[in-house]
Amino acid sequence: MTSALVIGGTGFVGYHTTEELLDHGYEVTVFSRGSRGYPSEPRDGVTYVAVDRTDADALEAAAERVDPNIVIDNAVFQPDAAREAVEIFADVGAYVYVSSGGVYDAHEIPKREDETPLHAYAEEYAGDNTMRTYGPRKAECDRIVRAAADRGVAAMCVRPTMVYGPKAVASSDTSLVGSISWAEDLPELQDHHDYWIDRLDRYDRVVVPGDGTAIWHRVYVEDVARALRIVAESGTPGEAYNAADRTVFTMEDVIDLIAETLDTTVEVYHASRRELAEFDLDPDDFVLYHHLGSNYPHVLSTCKLSSLGWDSTPPDVAMERTVEESLTSDRDGSMFDPGREAEERFLEAVAE
Known part of the structure; x- marks a missing residue:
């Protein structure tokens, strides 16, 4: 059975990604900061491991024990974390970094992965977890992940726009679940x-x-999860893929x-x-x-993702x-x- 590691797997997108992988026959390991978001009755096929993402040594040691075929990383918000990740997971079959539609720094319709300029990054943004620097930080993470592919790492980016959908989650405590994936510092309780x-x-x-x-393009959460799986299976290393509803x-x-x-x-x-x-x-x-x-x-082109066989759920x-x-x-x-x-x-x- 193919093994998958989902980092940040008890959050909003992470939870649905875990479900998507289970539905497609993967054995899944979930890394998160603690056990608060774990289900009271663990799901068959899922192993939960508490790992502090900010501790690179702990992350590497846990990753070596799991030895996954693919990695879906929902928890990269700083360039240093991206640099560590592409080194730790340099040998996996696919490393998919969950980026953001907020990386773009140009008013274009639609915004295309390989044409629309990204935000510039400044070192003064390091350690800043506010929305002011969110786009530039995620954009720099994109550049790091895409550059890793030039060194032979099977690393790819998926850029979801504003995510919405049901919060059917791992715990009955809905306060444990994120509502929108654009920023780590947004309130997690409500959509x-x-x-x-x-x-x-x-x-x-x-x-x-x-x-x-x-108009601000949105994307349904289950479609994001499907996009992450499809890119892990069929994406091209070094490429970025927008994820947004096919209807604006x-x-x-x-x-x-x-x-x-x-x-x-x-x-x-x-x-x-x-x-x-x-x-x-x-x-x-x-x-x-x-x-x-x-x-x-704010409208994203989804042609690249659709070329891999992805489509979005009907809006109704x-x-x-x-x-x-x-x-x-x-x-x-x-x-x-x-x-x-x-x-x-x-x-x-x-x-x-």
């Missing part, structure tokens, strides 16, 4: 979609900043899809920055707008699974709530 799912489930009127046409949605499209999934009708009220300010609100107070609200659309199916799990969870997106009272004041004013 940005949870806010809108809860809003549309509870109210028949909602405020949407702007005109609703902002505006912000309002996402809200409409959630409403359709909930089988509800909701009145959407658009508001400019000036109009919101009258009620002590700001467009960036509304989650998804914060990510989707760029003046320039992906959203149905996402909504169903969100409603049965303890999450309601309240950490992203701009304040319903302020929204109500706005809604009452525009209804007069």
